[in-house]
Amino acid sequence: MFRLIGSIIVSCALLPVIVTADSNTDYSHLREKGRSESRSGQFAAAAVSLNSALRALGRSDYPQRAETLAALGDVYIGLDELSKADRVYRESLALYEKLDDKFQTALVLRDLGAVYSLQRRDDEALRVLQRALKLTKSNHDARLEVEVLNVIGVVYYRQRNYNRAESFLKQALDVTSGPGIPADPGELLNNLGNVYQAQHKYAEAESLLKRALTYVESGMGTSHPELIYTLSSLGGLYTATGRYADAEAQYQRALSILEASQSDFDTRIARLLHSLARTYVKAGKKPEADATLARAAAIARRNLSQHTDMASIIDDYAALLKNQGNSKEAEELRAEARRARVAADLVANVSGDIPVD
Numbered sequence: 001m002f003r004l005i006g007s008i009i010v011s012c013a014l015l016p017v018i019v020t021a022d023s024n025t026d027y028s029h030l031r032e033k034g035r036s037e038s039r040s041g042q043f044a045a046a047a048v049s050l051n052s053a054l055r056a057l058g059r060s061d062y063p064q065r066a067e068t069l070a071a072l073g074d075v076y077i078g079l080d081e082l083s084k085a086d087r088v089y090r091e092s093l094a095l096y097e098k099l100d101d102k103f104q105t106a107l108v109l110r111d112l113g114a115v116y117s118l119q120r121r122d123d124e125a126l127r128v129l130q131r132a133l134k135l136t137k138s139n140h141d142a143r144l145e146v147e148v149l150n151v152i153g154v155v156y157y158r159q160r161n162y163n164r165a166e167s168f169l170k171q172a173l174d175v176t177s178g179p180g181i182p183a184d185p186g187e188l189l190n191n192l193g194n195v196y197q198a199q200h201k202y203a204e205a206e207s208l209l210k211r212a213l214t215y216v217e218s219g220m221g222t223s224h225p226e227l228i229y230t231l232s233s234l235g236g237l238y239t240a241t242g243r244y245a246d247a248e249a250q251y252q253r254a255l256s257i258l259e260a261s262q263s264d265f266d267t268r269i270a271r272l273l274h275s276l277a278r279t280y281v282k283a284g285k286k287p288e289a290d291a292t293l294a295r296a297a298a299i300a301r302r303n304l305s306q307h308t309d310m311a312s313i314i315d316d317y318a319a320l321l322k323n324q325g326n327s328k329e330a331e332e333l334r335a336e337a338r339r340a341r342v343a344a345d346l347v348a349n350v351s352g353d354i355p356v357d
Contacts, residue, residue: 026052026053026056027053027056027057027064030049030050030052030053030056031049031050031053031064031067031068031071033049034046034047034048034049034050034053034068034071034072034075035071037049038050038071038074038075038078040224041078041224041225041226041261042261043075043078043079043225043265044079046075046078047072047075047076047079050068050071050072050075051072053068054068054069054072062095062098062099063095063099065092065095066091066092066095066096066099066101066104067092067104069088069089069091069092069095070088070089070092070104070107070108070111072088073085073088073089073092073108073111073115074111076088077111077114077115077118078225079265080265080266080267080268080303080306080307081306082115082118082119082306082307083305085111085115086112086115086116086119089108089111089112089115090112092108093105093108093109093112096108102135102138102139103135103139103141103144105135106131106132106135106136106139106141106144106148107132107144109128109129109131109132109135110129110132110144110147110148110151112128113125113126113128113129113132113148113151113152113155114151114154116128117151117154117155117158118307118308119308120158120308122155122158122159125151125155126152126155129148129151129152129155130152132144132148133145133148133149133152136148142175142178145172145175146172146175146176146188147172149168149169149171149172149175150168150169150172150187150188150191152168153165153166153167153168153169153172153191153192153195154191156168157191157194157195157198160198162195162198162199165195166192166195166196166199169188169191169192169195170192172188173185173188173189173192176188185215186211186212186213186214186215186216186219186230187212189208189209189211189212189215190208190209190212190229190230190233192208193205193206193207193208193209193212193233193237194209194233194236196208197233197236197237197240202237202240202241205237206234206237209230209233209234209237210234212230212233213227213230213231213234216230223257223260224257225257225258225261225265225268227253227254227257228254228257228258228268228272231250231251231253231254231257232250232251232254232271232272232275234246234247234250235247235248235250235251235254235275235276235279236275238250239275239278239279239282242282244279244280244282244283247279248276248279248280248283251272251275251276251279252276254272255269255272255273255276258272266299266302266303266306267299267300267303267306267307267309267310269299270296270297270299270300270303270309270310270313271296271307271309271313273292273293273295273296273299274293274296274300274309274312274313274316276292277289277290277292277293277296277316280292290320293313293316293317293320294317294320296313296317297313297314297316297317297333300313300314300317301314301333301336304336304337304339304340305340305343308341310340311337311338311340311341312337314333314334314336314337314340315333315334315337317333318330318331318333318334318337321333
């Protein structure tokens, strides 16, 4: 898995605390509570707190409302509720543009680019990210430049343009090496490790992913949900190189972190189970593979509208059912997956364009 969420959640620290003397006390308390919950990975609780903070605000409190909407978008990404993230980021962007705040505009454009990348809306992602990069460079903000370059690198990876992905991620790492840049390289190392894995540079990939894991553990502890991105990446690497027991250990550790949070991370759990099932298949453990894929599919069916990968899980499970002789149930599942994809396309088509400078 790629780490996009890391820079977004951490970016809460970039947002200024804009509270006027007559600001509502309830709003201030709820906003800080939500930010704290977000930093600790309690995204469902953070969504409740930040929505409550928005209700405590007046509609004309543009700076506070824009800031809180952006923080809420970060939380929705953490929950894989991408359409909600898209909506609140757009609301935040409109307010920051009214305020003519170029730095915060660039920040939210970066966040929208991350959402579009997760939704596989690559052209839109690159368009808003290039606008964010232009604003960032004009404001000479190296830390935000790193984060924008990182997301651009991920978009190119998802287009399988590995050379361009590597180029942008290395540019970002070069910027972090500059004096006075308080950037965490863990996310960049994780993403560059994934690029090297795709290029079959397994030794280089493993070295970078292990370094990334060390950075995340030292910064956030050994049980933060942010760890699952690198653990999953290592699981994929070990599967690709035939180290199936090591791969299973990474996936199981990631699952134990997320499952401790109950229902906050259903879609991430489904994706991890899907990857673990593939590892079991390659390891020749068919019963374990079938049972794990069934678990993933049960979660995916409950969350088809939440993440684009859920439909792929359903398709794989439908293929399993067909092979087992359950053709009718398999076709019903495929129909559900098709409807989910059509609905996702409709959302993307009606969302509207972000203007380009």
